[in-house]
Amino acid sequence: MSNSTDNAPVAHSAGAPEESRSSLAALLLDPSFWADWASVVGLVGLVVIFGIAQPVFLSVANLQALLLAAAILVVLSIGQTFVVATSGIDLSLAAAVMLGAVILGLVNAAGYGIFIACVLCVLATSALGFFNGLIITAGKIPDFVVTLGTLSGITGLGLILSGGEPTMVGSTFLLKLASGSFGPLGYPVWVAIAAVVVAHIALYHSRFGVHLLATGGQAESAGALGIRTNRVKVAAYTISGFCAGIAAILLVARIGSAEPLINTSLLLNSVAAVVLGGVSLFGGRASILGPAIGALMLTALVNGLTLLSVSAFYQPLAVGTIVVLAALIMRYQK
Amino acid sequence: MSNSTDNAPVAHSAGAPEESRSSLAALLLDPSFWADWASVVGLVGLVVIFGIAQPVFLSVANLQALLLAAAILVVLSIGQTFVVATSGIDLSLAAAVMLGAVILGLVNAAGYGIFIACVLCVLATSALGFFNGLIITAGKIPDFVVTLGTLSGITGLGLILSGGEPTMVGSTFLLKLASGSFGPLGYPVWVAIAAVVVAHIALYHSRFGVHLLATGGQAESAGALGIRTNRVKVAAYTISGFCAGIAAILLVARIGSAEPLINTSLLLNSVAAVVLGGVSLFGGRASILGPAIGALMLTALVNGLTLLSVSAFYQPLAVGTIVVLAALIMRYQK
């Protein structure tokens, strides 16, 4: 064999363009499609199983309650997504929610009116996020250490500010926010939907979004191309803080009081939602719908198990198994 | 100017060899020296400050107590270090300690003798770590999701096994382990020292250690060179589980009973110790002394604040501030 017999000019048989993604079959065969939509697959699976096992699960009232319960986690997961996309992690997220709630409660109790209280709450948590970002970038300290430090610091701050006591917030505005609804969905659900839409646009349709992913992907290269990676990181943490503030308002509205208590499962679940949503903890890849649906999935899990009257002892086991299974199924598609 | 006047054959004035690190001054000017020994700097700083503020801090009795209190965290941090070196994270570590303790308690209560109980405890937690590693590598699921899942799963398992009740472990062997001492140091401290020595040798003087770092650094390149990166990862998780088992024994010995309760601060502190010890969460760089000293530092912090009678409300704030400051100081040296 000297020269090959196969010399027909096959323009690009290797690496043939794949841009025509129109056909559904091709889409379903593409592993990255499954990876990106894993949380949807998991959610649909859960809905089907729970729907069969306990018909109440699919009742309109329950679905409404489920969405309402998920709203806070959805908003937090979005905040966490921005940070994780820069290959960071915000461990202070749940603590920021607590601090925001305490500030809201105290300002309101001091008689400044609920709107000012809400604004100050969001400002405070955003400032906190900004501070996190500043220390991380200016001090070149790993995200994990800084946000762990602020987690601890805020815990103390919340306790000191509140004297360790919960503050009742009996505002009609917040009560309406928590229990009112527009169309079939409660206001908190609309807030979460708005957050998803705005975040999606910021991530996919703005220069900031591309710079965020570039910073998370390869900060050094991004810097060499003139992207101010430090500013991008600070912005991501500020957004995370802002989301914590919104979540704090939703939380206070929901339970009617501001408590100096940190809900650590909010933190772990926010990260779990992000990862189940197909966002890499190593940065550079992100999605907003994914984490939102991941958050929905985690909430549906607890909702369904409670509806099925699974004992408190068995619930953690079930949650753990299902989270791993969901991830497993989604990865095997690849 | 055409040809330069400076044509003397300056063999390698650029990139001149720097192997002669003998001089202390050069050592102190080398930023990587400071980065590697940051936790030491932090620890020494704390010891000096606390020692001046409250002389009891430097009393032999207090130092002994401090070391005793740190032993569990040191052992856990070592386990966490192996996982973090592969660029993973073991969120199930504190839960594994709980499960190990419960198994130890139940086996002992069933009358099998304390040694069998201890062995089964360590076997169970090691098996758990092995399982974690297996799912992560075989399922190609992110570490965070898997260990979050097992965290939840183990919580449930521990509750189901124990019925939610603590089990008293009244073994003289364990009592001696907890309160006896050899030379100036308590047995748990010796256990921690042994763990540090063995881990250090494994990391720096065995092929496994190099392969671990290579896997954490660039798994793809390591794989191309024939390193079985999956096996290495599984081994790292198994070691982490093993350490959790040892920590569980120390814990049961220390508090005298096995409780189905998870100590989340053990988890966060184990990671904080690792990071303060100069280990990158992105893998590829590790140290054993660093995390051990990081663990010591975190314990000394609580000890010192308690001795200074800092109010419980202010302690978290102080801890957070000092963790960030320690990291800040250490990074500014760079």
Place this chain on the structure above:
Amino acid sequence: EDAAKVAAIVKGLDNPFFQTMQQGIEQQAKADGVNVTVQAAANMGDATGQADRLTAMALQDFDCYLVNPISVSNLVQALVPVAQKKKPIINIDSTIDAEQAKAAGFTVSTYIGTDNVAAGALAGEEMLKLVPKGSKVALVAGIVGDVGSNARIKGFKQAVEGKLDVVVMVSADWDREKALTAATDILAAHPDLAGFFSANDIMALGVERAVQTSGKDVKVIGLDGIVDALKSVAAGELTATVAQYPYVVGAMGVEACKAAVKGKELPANVPAPVLLINKDNAEASLKNFPRPGGDYPDPLRELLK
């Protein structure tokens, strides 16, 4: 005579119950001219952290140690040096296991606290009065595995055994929002539910909110008697709560310390007051908060006279 120096260590301060206890300790100490240092665990799960703090305090010169352990045995070893110095140990709220203490070579001078099982039973009896026999009730527990939560649930279950139908027990980690979510789910699953018992007031308030939102008439009984719960009972929202008086437990602890330092013989067991609060006596309780609505028996006060 120097003022007695008292070291106190309580559970996590992330719960108003223990803050009230701390308040009781500090105010009684002020009233009695006692010097007190209060420390607490980082949170309710921090068993070793609590022991570490006590270990540090044991090194300092205190005359008496007031301890509220997270678990039955987590403080035993830390107390060994205290016992060796022959300082009195006053155990409040949660018990230290007597056998372990004996093995470690000490006995506590006295135990002051409320019986959680009895408190739970009190709630159960009230529930029996409120709902028809055979009704469905649901239980909301704290962090799974928590001893206090277990005891309260156990007391309630014993009281309603065979008379009411306990359909589900969920765990809401002492968290108001989680309790709210869980109660909403339970109400969806069991539309004919008649009552909730929640292992503490914070969660009860969350449950109450879920009930309110659902518009159903479901009884909610809490336990602890924190101020928000009393207000809620007075406002006719929360049905009832079983009040324990952490303030009194703390205050009695300081009294016991003072007595012990003076060398008085302490009774081995001092029961703290427990009271069922419903709409009838809520106002009175609120007025006196954090002290009970009326006088209560205090053998230690007698001792100090």
Place this chain on the structure above:
Amino acid sequence: MSAVIPFPDAIIACNGLSKHFGGVRAFTDVAFQARRGEVTAVIGDNGAGKSTLIRCLVGVHVPDAGSIVFDGREHPFSNPDGARKAGIETVHQNLALIDELTVAQNLFLNRELVRRIGPFAFLDRKAMRREARSMLSRLSINVPSINQRVRRLSGGQRQAISICRAVGSGAKLVVMDEPTAALGVQETANVEALIRRLREQSVSVILVSHNFDQVRRLSDQIWVMRAGKMAATVRASETSGNELVALVTGAA
């Protein structure tokens, strides 16, 4: 060799420039300049300090000492963003691609096309994709898809994208650090043609290369670095391959 009188028509010039990292001196006391509208080559052995010099010139590294003049202004920028805004585009030796972004996103990174709607600027992804396709085809670069992440592209494909990005946006000065190292014969020819075209459009080019034939074919002026010093500079038309080898190795 410190004091160098800049050519009056230098687009970029530096003087007394030094840079070290910890204990490693990358280069010391370097004077260098590139004439406007010319192709200026920098050659030298591995580790001689070429890339580090380039990175100092385009704002990635801040030099320890020395001055830089670009387009008549001293200290013209302090970071890569400033350099790009001032009109310098660079093909870095490590390519500076973001693996997780698509080909099109990489091509327009920090130069994104936007559509303004009121105060908001939205990415014009369609326009960027269209533009990207035409940029690639102008250089006849073949990539599987404009929407593919660059992580999995072949070495040459990656390099081609980096070059494409640098020449696509009408810079005054294009700096290329070993741009054809991973390229095939055809692609190399394309890039060389491209460099000639740039010069015709009177864009200045700085070219780092180990290929002396290429350097002699393309450049007007050649600078030689050796062991962290600027060892010599010659006109390309007045030198031979052998002389270059001698200069680089220090045998001259």
Place this chain on the structure above:
Amino acid sequence: MSAVIPFPDAIIACNGLSKHFGGVRAFTDVAFQARRGEVTAVIGDNGAGKSTLIRCLVGVHVPDAGSIVFDGREHPFSNPDGARKAGIETVHQNLALIDELTVAQNLFLNRELVRRIGPFAFLDRKAMRREARSMLSRLSINVPSINQRVRRLSGGQRQAISICRAVGSGAKLVVMDEPTAALGVQETANVEALIRRLREQSVSVILVSHNFDQVRRLSDQIWVMRAGKMAATVRASETSGNELVALVTGAA
């Protein structure tokens, strides 16, 4: 062109080999072989599939179809460890260096020297450092320090280390994917001399390169890939640079 009778003296041969990634076909139905003791070159355009073919041969990728014979054994190994144990060393195009490890550690990765004490094997770090130094000096490669992490080395220094690792351990077959792309003139000459020396020691070499002069200088047999197919093979002595260009571009 599927059925290829292997040379009786082939050190490695493959037949009907195909590999695709998701929707991207890297190459299909490739037959290739390398004679024992010869230098076999593989050339082709960017993205033609050369590196992927190499990676299939040395066990990094598992091909979708086709068979591989190494040293007379079919399906000789299923992973890179097996390939290295069987006697194949590779210089990957991406160099396969671990940035966070030192030069010495990289040189001995998965080939660490150990001292056995009873059942335990401890790293012999001193011996490795000594060996590493002599390996580097034999190739006259200059790196600042043997204890430096490779992250910050220059492009050429990194490539040199990867080459050094591959030739240092007495393999039967050394595979080099564009080994001189980032190297300077001297270093390139050194590597070429090294390849000749390998052949003299009757080590077989597979060389991927875009430098046709180099290929003609060094190799005995040349294989040409084009757009995922093996397009042609010629003896190096019987071809010209122009013919190679024609083969690669498909003009022939």
